[in-house]
Amino acid sequence: MLPETFKHTIHGVHGENGDVWIRGLPDRLAGWEEKYGIKIGNFYPMTFHFVAEVTLYGGEEAVIKAGLPADKELINEKNALAVFGKGTGMIKLLEDHTDEGFLLLEKAVPGTILSDSMKDEKAVAAAAGVMEEIRADDWDSKHFPHLSDWFKGLERAEDIPERYIKKASVVVKELLSEMHHPTLLHGDLHQNNILSHHGVWKAIDPKGVIGEKEFETAVFCRNYLFDKHHPFAVLQNRLSLFEKAAGLNLDKMIRWGYCGAVLSACWCKEDHMPCADENLKLADLYEKLL
Ligand SMILES: Nc1ncnc2c1ncn2[C@@H]1O[C@H](COP(=O)(O)OP(=O)(O)O)[C@@H](O)[C@H]1O
Ligand SMILES: [Mg+2]
Structure with a gap:
């Protein structure tokens, strides 16, 4: 179940497109689990994107971050992660799937x-x-x-x-x-x-x-x-x-x-x-x- 506050924020930012995205999200997540052999776990506190723990096919713990398809913010984030990833102060980008609307990220522990x-x-x-x-x-x-x-x-x-x-x-x-x-x-x-x-x-x-x-x-x-x-x-x-x-x-x-x-x-x-x-x-x- 997605938190109501999250649905509300997504509606505020993206209007009707946001509502459609929210309604389709459970099926989309299930599709990615199937296609990439990943297992989505607990949600993090969310504002503008869907963010949750994920176990990758090899058993590695990571984070999935998803946004609306062609979400410019997520594409910008991917580009910025690629640049800042050369330094040591930023969590690493593991996989870029912005064409499908999500990123896989190194998980900060704890x-x-x-x-x-x-x-x-x-x-x-x-x-x-x-x-x-x-x-x-x-x-x-x-x-x-x-x-x-x-x-x-x-x-x-x-x-x-x-x-x-x-x-x-x-x-x-x-x-x-x-x-x-x-x-x-x-x-x-x-x-x-x-x-x-x-x-x-x-x-x-x-x-x-x-x-x-x-x-x-x-x-x-x-x-x-x-x-x-x-x-x-x-x-x-x-x-x-x-x-x-x-x-x-x-x-x-x-x-x-x-x-x-x-x-x-x-x-x-x-x-x-x-x-x-x-x-x-x-x-x-x-x-x-x-
Ligand atoms: N790589 C990560 N490792 C651990 N927790 C994370 C990671 N990325 C995000 N989170 C958690 O999810 C929350 C929301 O993620 P964030 O990327 O800031 O989303 P938004 O774009 O909605 O602000 C963060 O405040 C943090 O608690
Ligand atoms: Mg944030």
Whole structure:
């Protein structure tokens, strides 16, 4: 039985196509089990994709991740995994079946997520370490979107107060014109996308976007923030820790943080998810630092 929240999210993001995909999923999974001699096990907590434990034909434990056919996100993820797989900070891609809508991935064991179960300082240090390890030198720009593509989302904004869009558009233009050494970023490096694997932290779920490193911290800084007593102090502390641990430019992190929060608010509206207000609250915190 697929969780109701998952069905709801898939409907929000993909509409009718998502409903059709969900209805056909059990048969599709059974077909892959048969065709590839795999056995699908327990589900992981799911948001945008079907993710579960799987036993491969040789008995090896792995993870299956499935999305809608021709799902651009899954294809991007495959391309990003192929690049980052040359480093040591990312879970490996075992098999690419994106033509049929799924990937087989190395399984993180025990796979504990870098949530707020540990002190924030330690979590930031771990994330900074993963950022170092997934550094990519050799990538083909035609396979990946650029941050300038992502930020076109500001133009599609609906129901977001104009002042946020105006300010983010100005700041992002400046940031893009100052970006001289673009690199391939994970693009969604938050606490739930960093898992423990035999005592080492590894990233999963890369989006693969061309940009600069200071953008990468924005997603991490946003997560597990408003559950804290003093979100503003926690945000400032995280930024300062990233500055020290990863040698990042504080001013750029703040500016990307503001723009990233506004863009996320736009995406929340687009995907019919109830996270826009929180992202705008975050933009307000960043604005105090701009
Ligand atoms: N390779 C893996 N090893 C262990 N657990 C995984 C792995 N990939 C995903 N998971 C689990 O599944 C959850 C959802 O996977 P994720 O790839 O982040 O999906 P989504 O694209 O929906 O965010 C993760 O937070 C993690 O708990
Ligand atoms: Mg994820």
